[in-house]
Amino acid sequence: MTLLEYFTSRLGMTVVAAPAVAVLGLGGLSLVGWPPSERIISRVIQSAVILGLISALAVLGVMLGFGLTHVPVEVGDWVHIPHYHFHIKFLYDRLSVPFVILTFLLCGTVGAFAARYMHREPGFTRFHLCYAIFVLGMVVTSLAGTIETLFMGWELVGLSSALLVAFFHERAAPPRNGLRVWIVYRVSDAALLLAAIAMHHLHGHGDFDELLGANSWPDGVSHLTDWQTLVVGGLLLLAAAGKSALVPFSSWLPRAMEGPTPSSAVFYGALSVHLGAFLLLRFSPLLDASPLLRVAVVSVGLVTAVFAAIAVRVQTDIKSDLSFASLIQVALIVVEIGLGLRYLALVHILGHGCFRTLQFLRAPSLLQDYRTLENALGEKPATRPAGARDWIYRFALERGYLDAILTEYIARPVVRLFEACDRWERAYGRWLSKGGQPPSQPESNSLLED
Amino acid sequence: MPELHLPLIEAAILFPLIAALIVSQVKRPDVARRWSLIASCLALACTTFAWQDFLGLGVPIAHDHWNLTERLIGQDIFAIDYLTAPLLPSVSLLFVLTILSTLRTKIRRFSFAWTLLAMSLTQATLCCQDSWGIISLLALSTVPPYFELKSRGKSTRIYVIHMAAFVGLMVFGQACRSFEGNQTQASLCSSVPLLMAALIRCGVAPVHVWLTDLYENATFGTALLYTTPLCGAYAIVHLVLPSAPGWVLQWLGLLSLITAVYAAGMAMVQKDVRRFFSYLFLSQSSLVLVGLESVSQVGLTGGLCVWASVVLALSGCGLTLRALESRFGHFELRQYRGLYEHVPSLAVCFLLTGLGSVGFPGTIGFVGTEILIDGVVGTYPHVGMLLIMAAALNGIAIMRAYFLLFTGTRHVSSVSLRVSLPERLSVLTLAALILGGGFVPQPGIHMSSNAAEEIISARPHDPSTHQVDDTGHESA
Numbered sequence: 001m002t003l004l005e006y007f008t009s010r011l012g013m014t015v016v017a018a019p020a021v022a023v024l025g026l027g028g029l030s031l032v033g034w035p036p037s038e039r040i041i042s043r044v045i046q047s048a049v050i051l052g053l054i055s056a057l058a059v060l061g062v063m064l065g066f067g068l069t070h071v072p073v074e075v076g077d078w079v080h081i082p083h084y085h086f087h088i089k090f091l092y093d094r095l096s097v098p099f100v101i102l103t104f105l106l107c108g109t110v111g112a113f114a115a116r117y118m119h120r121e122p123g124f125t126r127f128h129l130c131y132a133i134f135v136l137g138m139v140v141t142s143l144a145g146t147i148e149t150l151f152m153g154w155e156l157v158g159l160s161s162a163l164l165v166a167f168f169h170e171r172a173a174p175p176r177n178g179l180r181v182w183i184v185y186r187v188s189d190a191a192l193l194l195a196a197i198a199m200h201h202l203h204g205h206g207d208f209d210e211l212l213g214a215n216s217w218p219d220g221v222s223h224l225t226d227w228q229t230l231v232v233g234g235l236l237l238l239a240a241a242g243k244s245a246l247v248p249f250s251s252w253l254p255r256a257m258e259g260p261t262p263s264s265a266v267f268y269g270a271l272s273v274h275l276g277a278f279l280l281l282r283f284s285p286l287l288d289a290s291p292l293l294r295v296a297v298v299s300v301g302l303v304t305a306v307f308a309a310i311a312v313r314v315q316t317d318i319k320s321d322l323s324f325a326s327l328i329q330v331a332l333i334v335v336e337i338g339l340g341l342r343y344l345a346l347v348h349i350l351g352h353g354c355f356r357t358l359q360f361l362r363a364p365s366l367l368q369d370y371r372t373l374e375n376a377l378g379e380k381p382a383t384r385p386a387g388a389r390d391w392i393y394r395f396a397l398e399r400g401y402l403d404a405i406l407t408e409y410i411a412r413p414v415v416r417l418f419e420a421c422d423r424w425e426r427a428y429g430r431w432l433s434k435g436g437q438p439p440s441q442p443e444s445n446s447l448l449e450d
Numbered sequence: 451m452p453e454l455h456l457p458l459i460e461a462a463i464l465f466p467l468i469a470a471l472i473v474s475q476v477k478r479p480d481v482a483r484r485w486s487l488i489a490s491c492l493a494l495a496c497t498t499f500a501w502q503d504f505l506g507l508g509v510p511i512a513h514d515h516w517n518l519t520e521r522l523i524g525q526d527i528f529a530i531d532y533l534t535a536p537l538l539p540s541v542s543l544l545f546v547l548t549i550l551s552t553l554r555t556k557i558r559r560f561s562f563a564w565t566l567l568a569m570s571l572t573q574a575t576l577c578c579q580d581s582w583g584i585i586s587l588l589a590l591s592t593v594p595p596y597f598e599l600k601s602r603g604k605s606t607r608i609y610v611i612h613m614a615a616f617v618g619l620m621v622f623g624q625a626c627r628s629f630e631g632n633q634t635q636a637s638l639c640s641s642v643p644l645l646m647a648a649l650i651r652c653g654v655a656p657v658h659v660w661l662t663d664l665y666e667n668a669t670f671g672t673a674l675l676y677t678t679p680l681c682g683a684y685a686i687v688h689l690v691l692p693s694a695p696g697w698v699l700q701w702l703g704l705l706s707l708i709t710a711v712y713a714a715g716m717a718m719v720q721k722d723v724r725r726f727f728s729y730l731f732l733s734q735s736s737l738v739l740v741g742l743e744s745v746s747q748v749g750l751t752g753g754l755c756v757w758a759s760v761v762l763a764l765s766g767c768g769l770t771l772r773a774l775e776s777r778f779g780h781f782e783l784r785q786y787r788g789l790y791e792h793v794p795s796l797a798v799c800f801l802l803t804g805l806g807s808v809g810f811p812g813t814i815g816f817v818g819t820e821i822l823i824d825g826v827v828g829t830y831p832h833v834g835m836l837l838i839m840a841a842a843l844n845g846i847a848i849m850r851a852y853f854l855l856f857t858g859t860r861h862v863s864s865v866s867l868r869v870s871l872p873e874r875l876s877v878l879t880l881a882a883l884i885l886g887g888g889f890v891p892q893p894g895i896h897m898s899s900n901a902a903e904e905i906i907s908a909r910p911h912d913p914s915t916h917q918v919d920d921t922g923h924e925s926a
Contacts, residue, residue, distance in 0.1 A: 030798070031881055078892070080892070081747070081895055082899065086821075148820065156811060162849065169788060169856070169858070176858075178849075186842040186843075186845050187842065189845075190838050190839065190841070197823060197824065197827050197835075201828065415719055418715040418716050425659065425662070428659060433605040433663070434605070434607060
């Protein structure tokens with residue numbers, strides 16, 4: 001190992017280690033019952049983000065200085081047994097470096113905002129612990145060099161999202177919406193895991209360098225056959241659709257706005273909502289190998305963009321409005337990926353993330369903005385498009401009925417089936433015990449309550 | 451045969467047994483609890499030292515030093531190997547934590563004597579290498595829950611029917627196997643009864659009703675201690691796997707896979723907290739069986755790792771629910787409870803243990819579940835996908851229960867509900883093990899891999915078994 005490689009490797013490890021240490025520190029102290037003060041918590045988060053950002057910038061500097069476009073950082077085998085090893089590797093290339101720098105920049109900004117916004121909130125520690133987990137998850141996902149590593153980060157992001165949506169514990173709506181978000185994320189996780197397993201068994205590798213060739217992003221080449229590409233790519237598209245709230249999973253995005261504004265900003269305005277697009281960008285060589293897959297990606301993107309553009313017109317609260325506005329842009333990014341415009345998609349992600357974060361953070365002061373605007377205009381601006389047909393209006397108001405469709409035609413039949421099984425089992429148990437005290441029957445189903 | 455430096459295995463069995471006799475004569479529950487705690491801690495120390503001693507020896511199996519059992523019954527049936535070495539301290543720890551976290555309000559209802567007897571029997575079962583010995587011990591271990599159900603005035607019919615069938619089939623199957631002599635592969639006559647017995651004890655659908663019944667009617671602690679060590683899986687490893695034909699294992703695997711998905715779905719819709727846990731356990735324990743049945747190095751290793759996560763993480767989840775029950779009584783998952791504010795430690799513990807049991811990254815179950823899925827998909831590419839579905843459903847069930855129990859409303863209480871020091875100790879111990887096993891998984895996985903190798907080497911070559919071609923895959 002040359003000195004340069006050693007130096008880059010240490011810097012690369014610091015990028016991941018900084019948020020990991022923050023998670024372990026805050027989590028450990030909270031678990032033993034010694035939660036640190038607000039100031040210490042904020043400083044820990046800020047220090048981790050700044051250290052990570054400086055290290056990431058240093059890696060970028062080294063890459064630019066030495067003309068490198070592909071810097072793998074090997075951590076080694078986390079687990080190694082005969083016929084199996086779990087390899088951890090981080091990859092610094094033209095996709096991951098901008099994304100991880102964006103992550104640190106926005107997380108640092110929003111973290112500083114949250115330290116004031118959440119001041120004296122009872123769940124201050126909980127919020128920041130979830131936030132630190134989110135940062136770690138984003139960094140791991142961005143830099144993952146193997147699909148297993150990516151999956152780890154992917155799951156961490158999902159858990160922190162669901163917990164932060166349900167942050168305000170004392171009301172029923174946040175946890176209910178948090179559960180909805182979690183359910184969609186689990187579907188997405190399952191699809192990603194299936195894709196990972198399929199890749200291993202079709203190709204024998206989970207390492208992106210092996211899977212997509214040694215060329216740096218975006219010049220990789222898929223070695224899978226047509227139908228294999230279609231299967232794996234289809235699963236990845238499903239995973240991306242779940243994570244980025246593309247149709248038919250779009251309904252969770254406005255629900256996710258139950259969380260505190262800082263988390264909404266960084267999760268659903270800037271970073272988390274772009275993870276699906278990031279996944280598609282990472283595996284974009286697969287799209288090149290299958291025109292059918294590209295058509296599917298473009299179609300999903302277009303349908304989502306149209307749907308979100310209609311739905312955004314009738315939203316009555318600013319966060320939902322911004323969430324659908326985000327969705328339009330994410331969908332356009334997906335279309336760009338499908339069309340093979342990868343650099344454009346990457347730049348679009350970076351620009352949109354920054355812009356939307358600013359909008360979300362300014363959302364609490366929107367009334368003030370409106371008053372200023374109204375005073376300047378001299379009259380109230382129109383909030384409803386004139387001449388819109390009623391059915392489009394209703395369609396938009398009901399958010400395309402996507403929530404109802406998923407609930408009625410997918411979730412409810414499954415839940416009813418298992419509830420019926422439960423009733424049969426209870427009846428069988430009563431019959432078998434003959435005289436045992438039967439437990440009461442279920443009355444409502446909180447899984448589908450809304 | 452290699453020996454440990456001290457008779458640690460027999461001591462781990464005898465300490466709780468002797469303590470059970472003493473405690474049964476003690477009238478005061480707090481004294482009984484103290485005795486139980488001391489005895490179980492001694493057993494835990496013995497099993498931990500036995501594990502370390504065994505690792506130091508570097509052999510695949512080791513017996514006790516002075517062979518007390520051999521002097522008593524003429525045969526040394528207890529030994530420690532790669533499978534049982536980490537399992538014994540885990541199970542001992544589970545008993546210690548259960549006794550430790552039993553609150554004063556509940557110590558009159560919880561039978562410490564039966565618990566210690568169950569501990570002794572469970573430890574003895576898990577280190578017994580003799581087939582008839584395992585059968586006898588498994589049969590004996592069905593007794594404490596029966597008496598508890600009786601003493602609580604609950605119907606024992608479901609439990610008795612299933613356990614009688616279990617013991618009867620096991621005895622019949624092993625008797626047939628004994629008559630077959632040295633045949634390397636068991637006949638239909640012995641395989642099928644042994645398989646059915648194993649299915650009943652493990653609670654594989656459709657013979658799982660006893661398990662939910664036990665959770666509903668026995669004390670939570672007893673049900674937890676009877677089921678979570680997965681003695682049924684141990685019986686499969688020793689009685690079924692070494693000689694069962696390939697098709698028997700395939701049936702076992704298929705039924706276990708269906709049970710894993712079915713139970714995960716059932717856990718998702720339960721309104722009763724105990725039934726929720728029983729189905730969650732059922733789903734996870736079925737995953738262990740799926741791994742055992744795959745009879746590939748990777749699949750078996752994954753199954754054994756999930757076994758460890760069931761014993762530690764899922765049991766921890768059960769202990770958390772038990773601690774909640776001690777405060778709020780038997781409750782249901784019908785409405786939001788909002789308990790986070792009062793018991794944040796238990797909330798975190800529930801989330802950590804629950805997600806750990808379903809294989810969340812950074813916890814003990816993560817790598818095990820990954821290995822299991824990889825191994826099973828290697829054996830059965832099409833049905834192996836069901837495992838992922840089961841894991842996803844279990845994750846949803848855990849989060850749903852978490853939100854219902856700890857969030858959604860503001861719980862008002864006139865008394866303090868904070869966790870006691872012993873409970874906090876239990877939570878921290880479990881968290882350390884779950885996260886420690888998650889961040890540094892290699893030692894545990896290595897032991898499981900060695901155990902898997904031993905199990906495979908004990909099986910005769912069977913061309914009808916669908917063996918996975920592991921060598922073709924670099925990793926998973």
